[in-house]
Amino acid sequence: MSEHHTYKKLEMVGTSKFSIEDAISNAIDECHKTIKNMEWFEVVETRGHIVDGKVGHFQVVIKIGFKIENS
Template sequence: MSDHRTYKKIEIVGTSRSSIDDAINNAITEASRTVRNMDWFEVVDTRGHIENGKVAHFQVTLKIGFRISDS
């Protein structure tokens, strides 16, 4: 038996009013409700929204890899 795995990637966007880290954690937490076997993530874009000259919230685009095969 070989030690190969097959993965699929999805792209999602997480948001937070407080930090980039929270935006990442919010996205992963929400995805984990329906996506199983998540193994890794990659931040592909970071942006934010400005209101009255201040950061109003952060948006982080993630690619999440999850296993579809363990064979």
């Protein structure tokens, strides 16, 4: 059995009309369609669009780390 693992990190931008947490979840949900073994995320940047003088969408840039299978 290997005594070490290797991980890969992806940089994603999740968006949400509602909250920063929801934007993070949306990005993770999207990745979950194709990636297994996601283990952690890191928020890199928080920003958003303003529409008619109000927040239109929160845009949260995150890095997602996942274990490479059989690594």
